[in-house]
Amino acid sequence: MSDLLERLRGRGWRMTAQRRVVAEVLDGEHVHLTADEVHARAVAKLPEISRATVYNTLGELVSLGEVLEVATDKRAKRYDPNAHRPHQHLVCGQCGAIRDVHPKGNPLADLPDAERFGFTISDVEVTYRGLCPTCAGA
Template identity: 60%
Template sequence: MQPLVERLRDRRWRLTAQRRVIAEVLAGEHVHLAADEVFDRARAILPEVSLATVYNTLHELVDMGELLEVAHVDGRKRYDPNVEHPHHHLLCVDCGRMLDVHVDDPRLPDGEQHGFELLGVDVTFRARCPDCVGRVAVAALDRV
């Protein structure tokens, strides 16, 4: 996966210091940060970055197709820089950890499209991660 900063340079997008820091914060394979998390991490690197700049940059990157906006169990939108490879998400319903998963897209039968033009599929598998499964098991044992 080509890093977001490189993709933005290839597009000749104006990379101010603030935009560059925001893009760098979003680097990585399994990054799914909410806007406030992007802001906190960006501000730790560049204290003068503003929350408004983070929101504006995130919205612009989504509009450009450089970020995916993903619904999360906590109700906040998460931002995913992995736009080059179609994928779905695996979400821990307890701790909120979210990972990319690469599986075949589910198919919607022609009879179930109701005349809609299908543009894409977003699947989120809800589960418990190994850490949370262990915590649930320990908590159950403590109650015994």
């Protein structure tokens, strides 16, 4: 986390209380917050932070490649700070819980040339959907 702040400062990022708070909120494993959730938690630490700043900062972190946008549910974008270790997502369709997962194999190899329509493919996203133990047990 502090390494994140260091990295950003090194890239000429101006350090402000707001940006620090947003970065702190996004710390951790299996963290996938919506912009609104980030804002709520940021407000708890810094009451006067505005929605626009949270959106701006999240957008900047995404551009800098420090945070990933994920669209696991169809409502709001979620922000995943685990951007430096490639991974996929496992989502509970009931409660929305999300876990980072690391499948073996390379899905790209599974797509025949004939199915590529001449595209230059740069990335593959995989989302596993199902029920978490709690929701399945009910």
